[in-house]
Amino acid sequence: MLLHDTLTRTDRPLHPLDGKTLRIYCCGPTVYGPAHIGNFRTFVVQDVFRRTVELGGTPTLHVRNITDVDDKTIRDSQKAGQTLGSFTAEWTAKFHADCEALNLLRPHVEPSAVAHIPHQIAMIEKLMASGHAYKAEDGSVYFKVGAFHEYGALSHLEKREIRLGAAQTDSDEYSKESMADFALWKARKDEDGVNFWASPWGEGRPGWHLECSAMILEYLGTEFDLHSGGVDLIFPHHENEIAQSCCSTGGKFASHWFHIAHLMVDGGKMSKSLGNLFTLADLQAKGYTAAEVRYVLISGHYRAPLNFTFHTLDSARQALQKLAKHEASLRAKYGAGGAPKYDDLIRHGSAGVFADAWALLTNDLNVPGALGAVFGAIKDADSTAFDVETAKSRWMDLHFVLGALGVILPEAQPDAEAPAEVVALAEQRWAAKQSKDWAAADKFRDELAALGWTTKDSKTEYKLIPL
Ligand SMILES: [Zn+2]
Numbered sequence: 001m002l003l004h005d006t007l008t009r010t011d012r013p014l015h016p017l018d019g020k021t022l023r024i025y026c027c028g029p030t031v032y033g034p035a036h037i038g039n040f041r042t043f044v045v046q047d048v049f050r051r052t053v054e055l056g057g058t059p060t061l062h063v064r065n066i067t068d069v070d071d072k073t074i075r076d077s078q079k080a081g082q083t084l085g086s087f088t089a090e091w092t093a094k095f096h097a098d099c100e101a102l103n104l105l106r107p108h109v110e111p112s113a114v115a116h117i118p119h120q121i122a123m124i125e126k127l128m129a130s131g132h133a134y135k136a137e138d139g140s141v142y143f144k145v146g147a148f149h150e151y152g153a154l155s156h157l158e159k160r161e162i163r164l165g166a167a168q169t170d171s172d173e174y175s176k177e178s179m180a181d182f183a184l185w186k187a188r189k190d191e192d193g194v195n196f197w198a199s200p201w202g203e204g205r206p207g208w209h210l211e212c213s214a215m216i217l218e219y220l221g222t223e224f225d226l227h228s229g230g231v232d233l234i235f236p237h238h239e240n241e242i243a244q245s246c247c248s249t250g251g252k253f254a255s256h257w258f259h260i261a262h263l264m265v266d267g268g269k270m271s272k273s274l275g276n277l278f279t280l281a282d283l284q285a286k287g288y289t290a291a292e293v294r295y296v297l298i299s300g301h302y303r304a305p306l307n308f309t310f311h312t313l314d315s316a317r318q319a320l321q322k323l324a325k326h327e328a329s330l331r332a333k334y335g336a337g338g339a340p341k342y343d344d345l346i347r348h349g350s351a352g353v354f355a356d357a358w359a360l361l362t363n364d365l366n367v368p369g370a371l372g373a374v375f376g377a378i379k380d381a382d383s384t385a386f387d388v389e390t391a392k393s394r395w396m397d398l399h400f401v402l403g404a405l406g407v408i409l410p411e412a413q414p415d416a417e418a419p420a421e422v423v424a425l426a427e428q429r430w431a432a433k434q435s436k437d438w439a440a441a442d443k444f445r446d447e448l449a450a451l452g453w454t455t456k457d458s459k460t461e462y463k464l465i466p467l
Pocket of ligand 1: 026027028212237241
């Protein structure tokens with residue numbers, strides 16, 4: 001499989017470093033509220049990636065963390081009058097429920113920041129010992145960015161931009177030596193309440209960037225195959241992870257970087273103040289299914305911003321119906337029961353007649369191309385003309401590709417039958433058209449449209465289609 005690598009800016013083949021298992025780390029959610037669909041675009045695309053790797057025959061080890069201590073979790077748990085632990089546990093459970101509804105495979109390991117404080121302290125000790133970190137007057141510990149010359153390689157930023165970027169993100173940290181330096185350990189402040197831990201530098205809590213580095217070392221080692229997140233994490237978060245990890249372990253860290261572009265809503269940025277920051281529950285309340293939301297989130301290429309509108313959800317509904325109808329027609333011919341299990345698909349191991357779709361999927365995860373190829377392959381496929389064996393293999397091949405995309409098929413709905421008055425109008429229109437009375441034909445066409453119907457004409461007949 002080929003995948004674009006943010007660090008080298010090239011499409012590179014993926015081969016597990018250990019020759020067996022592709023080891024993947026994805027930055028997980030901060031659990032202080034419901035994840036919105038912009039967050040889920042990243043997680044859903046990562047899920048398609050993992051499924052494609054696994055169905056392609058390579059097992060994965062997928063680690064995704066839970067950020068359960070930072071400014072936001074502490075602030076909002078206090079507002080809610082809950083302990084940090086009970087507050088983040090509730091939002092973690094909600095996140096898991098949304099993931100399940102969206103058909104995301106569970107990570108093999110899902111470590112939490114609070115459960116790995118000693119690991120983070122051990123990493124800071126190493127960085128202090130090697131001269132890459134220093135303790136400031138207030139008891140906080142900072143990473144010395146100037147001591148790591150490769151800093152900025154991932155984000156391709158010049159030194160000046162790094163200073164400016166850091167100044168914007170960490171403006172409250174006035175005691176550090178350089179604007180670009182970032183906190184590894186934050187000294188206890190009054191507003192942290194009871195949320196602090198003991199360390200060799202005094203009471204406090206780890207900086208946000210550190211948790212990923214510490215958990216990667218614990219579960220994936222000093223070098224691993226692939227690191228992923230949204231593009232907004234490239235700088236400073238991932239840049240900081242590289243600096244902490246490389247300087248404390250001497251390893252090379254991730255060999256491939258996979259970043260997913262933003263989700264836009266109605267052509268603009270999502271924000272709470274504009275009222276366009278949707279959660280899965282918001283969309284379900286409007287009558288859409290999680291399967292439709294997932295379909296929209298995978299439908300654009302992951303490297304381009306995806307514009308979410310309600311129209312895209314309606315289109316997803318239609319697309320899923322088309323797929324469901326085709327699947328049902330193959331199933332009817334083949335006489336199969338329910339959909340095959342994920343493990344059956346891994347054993348099947350082939351896209352068969354959907355080889356074109358598979359080729360696009362494994363070439364930098366071109367999901368829109370793959371979906372187009374699937375529709376192209378089923379467009380003129382008449383399942384009633386297949387023999388049982390052909391229907392059976394096509395049914396399995398279709399599930400193989402849909403399994404990689406994690407598409408959940410709805411029940412196939414029968415085509416709506418036109419009411420008698422619509423049929424009568426259509427007959428009148430057809431008669432007018434045959435006698436070349438174009439004005440009358442147009443009038444009947446408009447009346448049909450007003451009732452939600454149109455026709456598709458051939459030379460000898462017409463077909464009624466709901467609008
Ligand atoms: Zn991270």
